[in-house]
Amino acid sequence: MPIKEEYLRRNRTLWNTLRDVLKDEYEEYLRYITSPIYRPYIRANTLKITPEALKERLLAKGFVLEGTVLPYAFRVLHYPSEMGKTLEHFLGYYYVQDLASMLPAHILSPKPHSYVLDIAAAPGSKTTLLCALMENTGMVFANDASMDRVRALVNNVERMGCLNVVVSIYRGERLVRFYREYYDYVLVDAPCSSIGTLHKNPEVALWWSPKDVRVYSRVQYRLLLAGWEMLKPGGRLVYSTCTLTYQENEDVVEEFLRVSGARLVPVPDVGIGEVDGGIPGTKRFYPHRTATEGFFIALFEK
Ligand SMILES: C[S@@+](CC[C@H](N)C(=O)[O-])C[C@H]1O[C@@H](n2cnc3c(N)ncnc32)[C@H](O)[C@@H]1O
Structure with missing residues (x-):
C-alpha cells in the first residue's frame, strides 16, 4: 500500500469528509492522490525570461516539459536534478508552483x-x-x-x-x-x-x-x-x-x-x-x- 493511502486511512474523519465531498468520484480521486507519480509545474518568470527561452535552457539540461493552458506555465514530466537547485531557479527564471x-x-x-x-x-x-x-x-x-x-x-x-x-x-x-x-x-x-x-x-x-x-x-x-x-x-x-x-x-x-x-x-x-x-x-x-x-x-x- 502506498504510504499516502496509509496516512489517509489513519484519519477516518478526513477520509469520510472527502467521501462526502467527492461522492461517486471518491475512488478515482483516491487513486490519483495516492499514485506515486507526481508531476509538478513551473512558471516562467516573464520579468526575467521568455517561456520559450526558459524551455530551451531546461531542455538542454535534460528536463522534459509540457505546455499548459497558461502561456508561461509548464508541466514537468522529467527533471534530472532537484528543481529548486538549478542555476535557472537561483537566477529567478522560474518558480515551482502548481x-x-x-x-x-x-x-x-x-x-x-x-x-x-x-x-x-x-x-x-x-x-x-x-x-x-x-x-x-x-x-x-x-x-x-x-x-x-x-x-x-x-x-x-x-x-x-x-x-x-x-x-x-x-x-x-x-x-x-x-x-x-x-x-x-x-x-x-x-x-x-x-x-x-x-x-x-x-x-x-x-x-x-x-x-x-x-x-x-x-x-x-x-x-x-x-x-x-x-x-x-x-x-x-x-x-x-x-x-x-x-x-x-x-x-x-x-x-x-x-x-x-x-x-x-x-x-x-x-x-x-x-x-x-x-x-x-x-x-x-x-x-x-x-x-x-x-x-x-x-x-x-x-
Ligand atoms: C494559503 S497560504 C498563502 C499562500 C500564498 N498566497 C502564496 O501563494 O504563496 C495562507 C497564508 O495566510 C497567512 N495567514 C494566516 N492568518 C492570517 C491573517 N489573519 N492575516 C494575514 N495572513 C494570515 C499564513 O501565514 C499563510 O502564509
Whole structure:
C-alpha cells in the first residue's frame, strides 16, 4: 500500500469528509492522490525570461516539459536534478508552483499600474505572479501574519526581481483601518485546512481535523470581509483556497455575500476540467480531473 493511502486511512474523519465531498468520484480521486507519480509545474518568470527561452535552457539540461493552458506555465514530466537547485531557479527564471495555484492571480488579472493587495501572501507564489502580470508597475502590497513565512516571501520577491512589492507583517483583518477602499484588486488566498495539497503533502492527513476547518473558516470569513472593505468601488477580488471542504469555501462565500452585498462574477473557464462549485459561478478544481492540487476560486466585483 502506498504510504499516502496509509496516512489517509489513519484519519477516518478526513477520509469520510472527502467521501462526502467527492461522492461517486471518491475512488478515482483516491487513486490519483495516492499514485506515486507526481508531476509538478513551473512558471516562467516573464520579468526575467521568455517561456520559450526558459524551455530551451531546461531542455538542454535534460528536463522534459509540457505546455499548459497558461502561456508561461509548464508541466514537468522529467527533471534530472532537484528543481529548486538549478542555476535557472537561483537566477529567478522560474518558480515551482502548481498550475491551480497560478489561477487566482491569473483570474484576478491586474492591469499594469494598478494597486493590488495580497492579504495573505507568504511565501509569495501568487505575489510574484501578480508582479509579473503587472510588468513590475503599480504596487503589490504583500501582507502576511507570519514572520517566519514572510522571510520566504522576501526571498522570493528578491529572487524573482519584483520591484513593485511592499511587504508587511500584520493580521490582514487589521489593515482595514489604514486602507479602506484603497486597492484596485484584492487577492484573498486564505489560510485553510489544505486538503487540496494531499498528493504533494500527505502529512496533512496526520494533523487535519474538523476543528481546523471551523477555525480556518472564521479566519477566512474575516479576511474576505477585510479584503472587500479595502477594495475600491469597481475593483475586483478573488477568494481562493487549496482545500475542498464546503465550510471553508461555499459556506464562507455565502455568508460573505449575505453581509457584503458583493456581486459574484462567474470565474472564467480555464479548460482543465474544473467543475462548478456549490454556488454558481464559483469553481472547484479536483486533482483527479484537473491534474493539479485541489482548489476553490470565487471572483467578486464591487
Ligand atoms: C494559503 S497560504 C498563502 C499562500 C500564498 N498566497 C502564496 O501563494 O504563496 C495562507 C497564508 O495566510 C497567512 N495567514 C494566516 N492568518 C492570517 C491573517 N489573519 N492575516 C494575514 N495572513 C494570515 C499564513 O501565514 C499563510 O502564509
